[in-house]
Amino acid sequence: MVTTDEPNQEWFHQKELECQDKLSKTNATFEAGRFCRGTFDGWLCWPDTPAGTSAQASCPEFKVGFDPSRFAHKDCSPDGSWFRHPDTNKTWSNYTTCINLDDFEWRRQVNLIYEFGYSISLLAILLSLALLGYFRSLKCARITIHMNLFASFAANNSLWLLWYRMVIGDPDVIQQNETGCVILHLVLHYFLLSNYAWMLCEGFYLHTVLVSAFISEHRLVKWLMAFGWIAPAFILLSYGTSRGLRGTEKQNMHCWMNETPYTNILVAPVCLSMMMNLLFLCNIVRVLFMKLRAPAGPQGGAPSRNILQAFRATLLLVPLLGMQYVLTPFKPEPGHPWEIVYEIVSAFTTSFQGLCVATLFCFFNGEVIAQVKRKYRTFFFSSRARSNSYTATQVSTHKLQFVRNGPPVPGEEKV
Missing domain, CATH: 4.10.1240.10 (GPCR, family 2, extracellular hormone receptor domain)
Incomplete structure (x- = not known):
């Protein structure tokens, strides 16, 4: 054997x-x-x-x-x-x-979907960070949380592209199972966990702002910053220690890319994050209905338009983010006819998450759209104003010369 x-x-x-x-x-x-x-x-x-x-x-x-x-x-x-x-x-x-060439070919196609999706998502996330960072007037607690979420996605997508290029694309690296690829595996999953930690921060922030109106947003953002970047580190430390010390040689081969029982240490916090976000959103819906029905006044009144926009974006994102983990118990066995469908759906929902986040939180954000339009109008009309001013100045100068010197005599050059 x-x-x-x-x-x-x-x-x-x-x-x-x-x-x-x-x-x-x-x-x-x-x-x-x-x-x-x-x-x-x-x-x-x-x-x-x-x-x-x-x-x-x-x-x-x-x-x-x-x-x-x-x-x-x-x-x-x-x-x-x-x-x-x-x-x-x-x-x-x-x-x-x-080598099963048919199996190899469709798996290669799935890997190409991952690479394409992560590349598009990375470009969208970087553009979103540039827009949010450029417009100073957008600076607020909610935008700060958005930017941290985008930063975690940018790092995670970059590392996934590196993983597919340097590890998946090189069987020798997988076979040798050196320390470098294991470290890349751990760092990659740290930023993966940070994605879901910051999505939880998004839901918690909305819930807190609507339910606890008198809380200090500055202090809240500081606590969320600590949670979003530090909590995933503790989870990853537990995962790495457990798998490295207790995992068998067979479980820890191939750059740790094979799923083991220790993978549940990573999956459980993601599923918990999604469940908590759903609970937050259910309570947010209840509070919004109460506020929309309440009469206008110091104790009542509709929530701001910005809060409603952020809520709609989060409501759309939460069912999408982490879908592949929700479907994990239903993953078909290798060789099952539905395995290809499952892998393709998982590839799309996973790799295009960054694009969805950038689209809903930035590109479809009313504040960002208004700032871009204002900047465009300012640039366009200021350019036209400078052009018209230059033309008017030239015309006025010629008129002044005509008044002072009279019409030019044929053959005579006027200075």
């Missing part, structure tokens, strides 16, 4: 000894007398094989991208020698059949 642990020198040596012992006990005799002697190629043990035939063996499980249910083969030439590859002139075992 092929082990699933990461191959090393000790593993190679142990498997080679087992192969030699196995071959010594199964000396085969063939009628023609010609056969290829059994050998260990570094991965699998190949038995004595008659000349002109092929030996088959199950594909190794430890190799990234290989399907253990498929078979590799090794050809024995008619002259009784193992087939040699024409490029290297070395004996060669054919493991190309171990």
Whole structure:
């Protein structure tokens, strides 16, 4: 049986000894007398094989991208020698059949969706940060929370793109399982948790502003800043410590990209954040209905337009953000007909989250739209005013010269 642990020198040596012992006990005799002697190629043990035939063996499980249910083969030439590859002139075992090309192709397409979605989301988030940072008049507690949410998304999307390019795109990095890719895995999931922490901050801020009207927004933002960036660090520390110290070698291989029971340490806070946001929003809806029905006055009156806009944006985002975690219990088994649909839906809902956040909290934000229009009008009309002023000045100068000097005499140059 092929082990699933990461191959090393000790593993190679142990498997080679087992192969030699196995071959010594199964000396085969063939009628023609010609056969290829059994050998260990570094991965699998190949038995004595008659000349002109092929030996088959199950594909190794430890190799990234290989399907253990498929078979590799090794050809024995008619002259009784193992087939040699024409490029290297070395004996060669054919493991190309171990890759399910159809499965490989659709998974590659899913990875492309992730990369495209994260790229578009990153551009949208960076543009949103530039707009919110440029217009000083937008500075307030709510916009500060938006900008922190955008910053966590920008970092998370950048790290996901780095992950797909440097880890997923390089099987050698996955196979070697070095410390660098594990650190990237941890940092990436820290910012992933910070996304949902800041979404919880968005919901909590709206709830607090509507329900507790006399709270200090400045103090509230300071507490939310601490929660949004520090709380994910404690969760990640618990996850990294538990998996690093208690996880088996099989669980901690391949840059920690495989799901394990320790993944629940990350999933649970995300689901809890979504549930709390839904509770906040339900209470916000109740308070809004009460305020909209209440008569105008010091104790009543409708909430501000800005609060209503932020509420609508948050109400639309909360069901979307974290959808892939809600659907995790319904994830189809590998090879199930619905697996492709599940992975594609998950790719879209995950990678385009940043674009949705930027669109609802910035691009569709009435305050931001008003500032952009005001800036455009100011720039456009000031440019026209300067142009008209220059033209008027030139006309006035010519008129003044005409009055002082009279009409120009033909052939005479006026200075």
